[in-house]
C-alpha cells in the first residue's frame with residue numbers, strides 16, 4: 227500500500243469539522259511555523275521538499291515562492307487556484323469537500339511564509355456546495371483563533387476569503403483568474419510582468435493549486451527532506467490522480483510518485499484493469515490538454531522501460547513518444563474508443579472556452595473543431611489531416627496563454643499516433659459513421 231500524506235484521514239467520520247480534524251493532528255503546521263519558524267525557514271523547507279505545482283505545469287513551488295517581490299509596506303497575496311475545470315481532472319473538489327481544514331491549514335502556513343495578510347480561495351463557481359463547506363470551515367478556524375488578528379498570539383494576522391469563479395475554463399489560467407478576482411472578465415494577461423511581481427491589484431502574488439497548498443502542512447510537520455524521500459528523482463511526494471474512462475474502478479487515488487503506469491491501471495489497489503475485460507487502446511494521462519498516448523507507449527517508454535507515474539518518465543521522449551503528468555487527470559480508453567470522435571469532442575471544448583483575445587486561438591480552435599467534425603461525420607478529404615496538423619502547429623507558441631497549446635496538443639498527438647484511424651474515417655465515410663462501425667476489427671462507440 228502506498229503512503230497517503232494528504233488523504234490518510236479522508237474517511238474519518240466528521241473530519242470536515244474543526245474539532246475532529248484537530249484531534250487527528252490538524253493545524254500542527256500552523257503552530258510549528260508561527261511559533262518556531264521564520265517565514266524564510268518555511269520557504270526553505272518547501273524548497274527542500276522538491277514539491278512541484280500540482281495544477282498542471284509542475285513548476286517547483288519553493289522556487290516560485292522565492293520569486294515573490296518583497297517591497298516593504300506593500301501588501302502581498304496568496305491565491306489558491308480551485309477553479310479545476312480541465313476535462314478529466316476532478317481531484318481538488320474532493321480534497322476541499324472532504325478535507326476543507328487541510329486546505330485552510332495549508333493556506334495559513336503558506337500565507338505566513340509569503341508574508342501575505344489577505345488570501346483568497348478562487349473556487350469554480352459551479353461548486354457552490356464546496357464553497358459552503360469551505361465557508362463553514364473558515365468560520366470555525368476564525369472562532370478557534372487560527373485566522374484573524376494575532377493568530378495564536380504570534381502577532382501574525384490573516385484574513386481568508388472564498389471567491390466563486392467566473393464559470394469559464396479560462397478563469398483557471400492564473401492571470402485570467404486574477405482578472406476575474408478583481409471583478410473583470412477573465413481574460414489572460416500578457417506576461418511579463420509575472421504575478422510574483424504584479425499580480426492581484428498589481429501587487430506581488432503567488433497563485434497555487436489546491437493540492438500544492440494542501441501538501442504544505444505535511445512538509446512543515448515532517449520536514450522537506452522527509453517529503454523529498456518519497457517519489458522518484460525530481461518527482462517527489464504523493465500526487466492525487468483522478469482516474470476515469472473505461473476502468474473497472476475509476477476514482478481519485480493518492481499515489482506515491484513513481485508507481486508504474488501498468489500497476490496503476492491493472493492492480494486492485496488502484497484502477498483494477500479495463501472494464502468488461504476489454505483491451506486498453508490509449509490513455510490521456512494528465513487532463514484533456516496533454517498528448518494522448520497509445521497503449522504500447524503509455525505502458526512502456528520508446529526505449530522499452532516501464533513507464534512510471536512521474537513528471538520525467540511520462541514526458542520521456544518529448545512529444546514524439548511521451549506526454550505529461552499535467553494535473554493528474556487520467557483518462558483510459560478501451561479498444562472500442564473512436565479516436566477521431568474523442569479528438570473532435572476535446573476540440574469542441576477548447577473552441578467553446580477560447581477567450582478570443584488572440585486570433586491563432588480564436589480562429590484556430592474553430593478550424594480544428596470544424597475539420598474534425600467533417601472527418602467524424604464522413605465528409606473529410608485526404609488533405610484535411612495535413613491541414614489539421616498545420617492549424618494545430620500554427621496555434622502553438624503564438625498565443626498569450628497556454629490554452630492555445632492545450633487545444634493544439636491533443637489534435638497533433640492524435641494524428642501522430644492514430645493517423646491510420648483518421649485516414650480510415652476519410653476513406654470509409656459510410657462505414658465510419660455507421661453505428662457499431664468497425665475500425666480494424668473494433669466496434670466504434672456512437
Ligand SMILES: Cc1cc2nc3c(=O)[nH]c(=O)nc-3n(C[C@H](O)[C@H](O)[C@H](O)COP(=O)(O)O)c2cc1C
Pocket residue numbers: 278279280281282283284285287290307308309310311312395396397398399400401433434435436438439627628629632
Ligand atoms: C486554460 C488553463 C486553465 C487552467 N486551470 C487551472 C485550474 O483549474 N487549477 C489550477 O491549479 N491550475 C490551472 N491552470 C494552471 C495555472 O495557470 C497555474 O499554473 C497554477 O494554478 C499554478 O499552481 P501550481 O504552481 O501550484 O501548480 C490552468 C492553466 C490554463 C492555461
Ligand code: SF4
Pocket residue numbers: 396413414579580581582583584585587588625626627628629630
Ligand atoms: S490563447 Fe486563447 S484563451 Fe488564451 S488568451 Fe489567447 S485567445 Fe484567450
